[in-house]
Amino acid sequence: MSYATEKLSEEKVFKDPVHRYVHVRDRVVWDLIGTMEFQRLRRIRQLGTTYLTFHGAEHSRLNHSLGVYEIVRRIIDDGFEGRPDWNPDDRLLCLCAALLHDLGHGPFSHSFEKVFHLDHEDFTQAIILGDTEVNAVLRNVNKNFPKDVAEVIAKTYKNKLVVSMISSQIDADRMDYLQRDAYFTGVSYGHFDMERILRVMRPREDQVVIKSSGMHAVEDYIMSRYQMYWQVYFHPVTRSAEVILTKILHRAKQLYAENYTFKYQPVHFYSLFDEKISLKDYIKLDEAVIMYYFQSWQEEEDSILSDLCRRFMNRNLFKYVEFNPNKQMMDLMELTSLFKKAGIDPAYYLVVDSSSDLPYDFYRPGEEEERLPIHLVMPNGEVRELSRESEIVDAISGKRRTDHKLYFPLDMLEDVSTKKSTKNKIREILGF
Known part of the structure; x- marks a missing residue:
C-alpha cells in the first residue's frame, strides 16, 4: 500500500459544533493535521477583531480548516463517488487543498496584510512548497503533489472542477465559515440548509x-452570506477595532523608521518593518505574540502608541458617524484642520473606513477577480446560470453595496480642559 492510499488502522474523529464530527481515515490528512504549521492556526482567530463585538467569536483558523476539509470529504465520499465526471484519483488532492487552504493567514489577517503589504495566499503557497513539515508530508505522496495542492489553492490548477470545490461562489470554504461564524457569534443569519445543498451537488x-x-436552498445560502457580511463581518464596532489595530501597527512602523527607542523592543516586527520577512519569521507570528507587544506598548513614552494600545486592550474604541465621501469632503478637510488645532493627530484619530461587498455575480470576463457563477442543471440536462432562474438572486446579482464611516475618539473631544472652543466646533460638525 502506498502512502497516498494508506488508511489509519482506526478512524479518527474530532467533535465539532457545526458538523457534529470531522472524520479522518487517510494517513496523509492525519499527518498534515499534526504538522507545526497547521497547529499554528490554533493561535489565529478566524474572525480577527470580531471578538470585541461578539464575545463568542474566539474560534480559530484551525477550527475552520477542519470544517472545510469535512465538507469536501462529504461532497466527494457521499455525493461524487461513482459519478461520470468525477475522477477518484483527485480525492486526496481535494482533501489536502481543503485542509490547507488558509495555512498562510497571519495574526489579525487582513489588517496585518494591509499595513505590511503581505498576501496570505503567497505565504500559503510558500509553506506548502518550502522547507516545512507540511511540504515533507505532501512530498511523501509524490514529488509533484505539493505543487498540485498549491495550484488548487491558487486557483491555477488545470482541473477547474477540483478548484471550484474550494473556491467558487458556492464552495466548501464559504459553506463552513458562514455556519461556523454564525454559531460562534450567536447570530441566526448564517444558517442555511447545507445538507440539502450537499445532496444536490x-x-x-x-x-x-x-x-x-x-x-431554493442555494437562494437561502446566498441571502445568509449577504446578511452575515452586513450584520457581522462589516459590523461598525468590529471595524472600529480594526481601525485602531491598523493604526497601532502603522505607528510602531513609523517610530521604527524614525529610530525611536522602544522600551519593549519589537524584535518580532523587525523584518516586517523592513519588508524583508522570511517564511521562518512569518511562521513564528501569531496573535499571542502580537498581543504581548500591544500589552507592553501601553507603557511606551510615545503618547499615540501607548494610547492606541490601551484602547485596543481595554476595548475603548472609536465612535463613528455615517460619512458620504461625495458630499462631505469639505467637512473632512475642516475636521482635519480642527483636529490639528486641537492637538489631536488626524492621521491616527480621524479615519474614514469603507466596507464593500458583492453578494453574487455572474461571469464577467476580464475582470480583476473573475467570479465563477453558480450553475443549475435542469431536468433535461441543460445547464443554466442561477440568476437566470432565480428572481431573488437576479434582484441582487451584480449589485455592489458600499458603506462609509468616519471614526474618531469621542472621549478626547469631551475633555474640554484644553482647546474647548475647537473641540466644541468639532463635535458640532460630527453631530455630537
Whole structure:
C-alpha cells in the first residue's frame, strides 16, 4: 500500500459544533493535521477583531480548516463517488487543498496584510512548497503533489472542477465559515440548509453544479452570506477595532523608521518593518505574540502608541458617524484642520473606513477577480446560470453595496480642559 492510499488502522474523529464530527481515515490528512504549521492556526482567530463585538467569536483558523476539509470529504465520499465526471484519483488532492487552504493567514489577517503589504495566499503557497513539515508530508505522496495542492489553492490548477470545490461562489470554504461564524457569534443569519445543498451537488466537467430542485436552498445560502457580511463581518464596532489595530501597527512602523527607542523592543516586527520577512519569521507570528507587544506598548513614552494600545486592550474604541465621501469632503478637510488645532493627530484619530461587498455575480470576463457563477442543471440536462432562474438572486446579482464611516475618539473631544472652543466646533460638525 502506498502512502497516498494508506488508511489509519482506526478512524479518527474530532467533535465539532457545526458538523457534529470531522472524520479522518487517510494517513496523509492525519499527518498534515499534526504538522507545526497547521497547529499554528490554533493561535489565529478566524474572525480577527470580531471578538470585541461578539464575545463568542474566539474560534480559530484551525477550527475552520477542519470544517472545510469535512465538507469536501462529504461532497466527494457521499455525493461524487461513482459519478461520470468525477475522477477518484483527485480525492486526496481535494482533501489536502481543503485542509490547507488558509495555512498562510497571519495574526489579525487582513489588517496585518494591509499595513505590511503581505498576501496570505503567497505565504500559503510558500509553506506548502518550502522547507516545512507540511511540504515533507505532501512530498511523501509524490514529488509533484505539493505543487498540485498549491495550484488548487491558487486557483491555477488545470482541473477547474477540483478548484471550484474550494473556491467558487458556492464552495466548501464559504459553506463552513458562514455556519461556523454564525454559531460562534450567536447570530441566526448564517444558517442555511447545507445538507440539502450537499445532496444536490454534482460534478460536471469543469465545475460543481447544482440540481435545479435545490435552487431554493442555494437562494437561502446566498441571502445568509449577504446578511452575515452586513450584520457581522462589516459590523461598525468590529471595524472600529480594526481601525485602531491598523493604526497601532502603522505607528510602531513609523517610530521604527524614525529610530525611536522602544522600551519593549519589537524584535518580532523587525523584518516586517523592513519588508524583508522570511517564511521562518512569518511562521513564528501569531496573535499571542502580537498581543504581548500591544500589552507592553501601553507603557511606551510615545503618547499615540501607548494610547492606541490601551484602547485596543481595554476595548475603548472609536465612535463613528455615517460619512458620504461625495458630499462631505469639505467637512473632512475642516475636521482635519480642527483636529490639528486641537492637538489631536488626524492621521491616527480621524479615519474614514469603507466596507464593500458583492453578494453574487455572474461571469464577467476580464475582470480583476473573475467570479465563477453558480450553475443549475435542469431536468433535461441543460445547464443554466442561477440568476437566470432565480428572481431573488437576479434582484441582487451584480449589485455592489458600499458603506462609509468616519471614526474618531469621542472621549478626547469631551475633555474640554484644553482647546474647548475647537473641540466644541468639532463635535458640532460630527453631530455630537
